[in-house]
Amino acid sequence: MIGLLKKDFFILWHAYHKNLTLVLVLYSAMALTMDFTFMVFFFAWISGFYILSGLTIDNYSKWDLYAASLPVSKRQLVGAKFILITLALLISFAIGTLLCGLLALLKGEPLMENLLSLLAVSFVCLAYFGVSLALSYKYGVEKARTAVLLVAAALFGCVMMLDKLDLLQDLTLPPLLQTLFLGDLAIWGWAVVMPVGCIAVYLLCWAIATRIYSRKEF
Amino acid sequence: MENAICIRGLCKHYKDFSLENLDLTVPTGTIVGFVGENGAGKTTTLKAIFGAIHTDGGSIEVLGCTDPNRLDKSQIGVVMEDSFFYETLTPRQVNSIMKSLQPGWDSGEFTRLLNAYQLPEKKLIKDMSKGMRMKFRLATALAHKPRLLILDEATSGLDPVVRGEVLDYLRDYIQDENHSVLMSSHITSDLEKVADSIAYLHKGKLLFQMDRDELLEKYGVLRCSPEQLEALDHRIKVATRKTGFTCETLVSDTAAARRALPDAVIDRASIEDIMQFYTGRDAQ
Numbered sequence: 001m002i003g004l005l006k007k008d009f010f011i012l013w014h015a016y017h018k019n020l021t022l023v024l025v026l027y028s029a030m031a032l033t034m035d036f037t038f039m040v041f042f043f044a045w046i047s048g049f050y051i052l053s054g055l056t057i058d059n060y061s062k063w064d065l066y067a068a069s070l071p072v073s074k075r076q077l078v079g080a081k082f083i084l085i086t087l088a089l090l091i092s093f094a095i096g097t098l099l100c101g102l103l104a105l106l107k108g109e110p111l112m113e114n115l116l117s118l119l120a121v122s123f124v125c126l127a128y129f130g131v132s133l134a135l136s137y138k139y140g141v142e143k144a145r146t147a148v149l150l151v152a153a154a155l156f157g158c159v160m161m162l163d164k165l166d167l168l169q170d171l172t173l174p175p176l177l178q179t180l181f182l183g184d185l186a187i188w189g190w191a192v193v194m195p196v197g198c199i200a201v202y203l204l205c206w207a208i209a210t211r212i213y214s215r216k217e218f
Numbered sequence: 219m220e221n222a223i224c225i226r227g228l229c230k231h232y233k234d235f236s237l238e239n240l241d242l243t244v245p246t247g248t249i250v251g252f253v254g255e256n257g258a259g260k261t262t263t264l265k266a267i268f269g270a271i272h273t274d275g276g277s278i279e280v281l282g283c284t285d286p287n288r289l290d291k292s293q294i295g296v297v298m299e300d301s302f303f304y305e306t307l308t309p310r311q312v313n314s315i316m317k318s319l320q321p322g323w324d325s326g327e328f329t330r331l332l333n334a335y336q337l338p339e340k341k342l343i344k345d346m347s348k349g350m351r352m353k354f355r356l357a358t359a360l361a362h363k364p365r366l367l368i369l370d371e372a373t374s375g376l377d378p379v380v381r382g383e384v385l386d387y388l389r390d391y392i393q394d395e396n397h398s399v400l401m402s403s404h405i406t407s408d409l410e411k412v413a414d415s416i417a418y419l420h421k422g423k424l425l426f427q428m429d430r431d432e433l434l435e436k437y438g439v440l441r442c443s444p445e446q447l448e449a450l451d452h453r454i455k456v457a458t459r460k461t462g463f464t465c466e467t468l469v470s471d472t473a474a475a476r477r478a479l480p481d482a483v484i485d486r487a488s489i490e491d492i493m494q495f496y497t498g499r500d501a502q
Contacts, residue, residue, distance in 0.1 A: 003318030
């Protein structure tokens with residue numbers, strides 16, 4: 001497993017270290033010098049895409065066929081990608097935390113609020129990239145990426161349209177969700193239910209991806 | 219003699235191609251040359267051996283194991299024509315990766331092979347020539363000293379000198395009679411030099427697997443007139459091509475042909491001749 005992680009790290013570092021540095025500097029500068037606090041949350045999003053690109057690189061070199069000849073199981077091959085996503089999100093969370101601290105120090109922005117937002121974004125990204133990875137193993141990276149982005153855009157578009165038509169105010173969440181995320185238990189909803197839900201989606205996708213990959217031929 | 223690989227009745231069906239009832243044996247301590255035209259099913263067979271594809275029938279026993287999921291892959295080394303590590307890695311990085319992936323990985327042996335093949339440790343794969351890349355793949359397949367080597371076009375792209383070195387290495391590799399090689403190649407002259415037996419796959423079917431010396435002794439190219447050819451037992455005529463007033467015929471029993479036509483010219487048939495005649499027969 002360590003060897004698989006090393007392989008992806010060497011390849012991704014060679015391919016993206018300049019791009020990563022630029023993104024890091026640019027997003028940090030935008031967050032710290034302009035009113036673009038949300039850039040802090042973008043690292044999680046970007047870091048996951050780097051890992052997904054690793055699958056494209058694997059396809060290009062027909063790595064899966066070569067890997068089939070090595071003493072690593074298909075479960076380990078899929079597991080390495082999911083672990084890599086987790087590591088990438090942890091690193092982006094650490095960077096985000098540092099930036100939230102700097103924002104609080106330099107601009108007096110609310111530290112706890114930003115950290116909770118960062119945490120929420122990181123968990124959503126965890127679920128998002130879990131789904132993306134599972135779909136990538138099934139349909140290929142390009143199709144999966146487009147499909148997930150289209151679904152996300154469609155959902156966002158629907159919300160925007162409902163808002164434009166002043167229909168959003170009339171919509172009410174089911175009582176359970178209302179209580180968990182907007183009512184008295186909101187702190188539990190956002191701090192426990194949402195992360196646990198995202199982790200559950202992620203683990204489910206991990207299991208599905210392993211099953212998909214086990215049936216694949218190269 | 220124990221077998222490193224024993225395939226019986228292997229079937230694999232695709233939409234436009236089928237591998238049918240393939241029997242193939244790689245006795246331990248031997249090199250088996252695997253030949254066939256492009257698309258004959260060589261790579262499909264090799265993939266089935268190490269479990270990269272699911273089979274539709276038959277059995278495959280590799281190093282005593284019949285279940286590809288339980289096969290100890292640290293005992294095999296594989297070089298496939300176009301699948302390997304991504305081209306932005308260096309031999310040094312591959313060494314570091316393989317140390318963690320291959321239980322028997324020998325960094326010393328890997329470095330020795332890199333030096334023998336004059337491969338710089340810090341050179342990116344993408345900056346290597348085709349020949350260097352192939353040597354690098356070979357070094358990576360050999361560094362854990364596998365008991366079985368599966369090579370798919372591993373000598374293509376190499377210059378004659380390096381090909382000679384690789385073939386020498388393979389000869390040494392099987393000397394202890396504990397190591398075995400299954401090697402597909404379009405460079406049939408290489409197989410004539412090192413293979414103990416030749417397996418010929420044609421359109422998804424194994425036409426024969428024969429001892430190399432027996433094969434080269436039995437098959438011959440007969441040159442005679444069409445009238446003389448008529449007198450020959452049709453069972454030993456594989457295929458004929460007409461050139462002007464003479465016929466060139468691949469015969470599967472040179473001795474019998476010589477007895478039937480003592481005045482005719484019969485040359486030794488190379489593996490390439492045999493393949494060309496078989497392919498030509500089908501085209502007719």
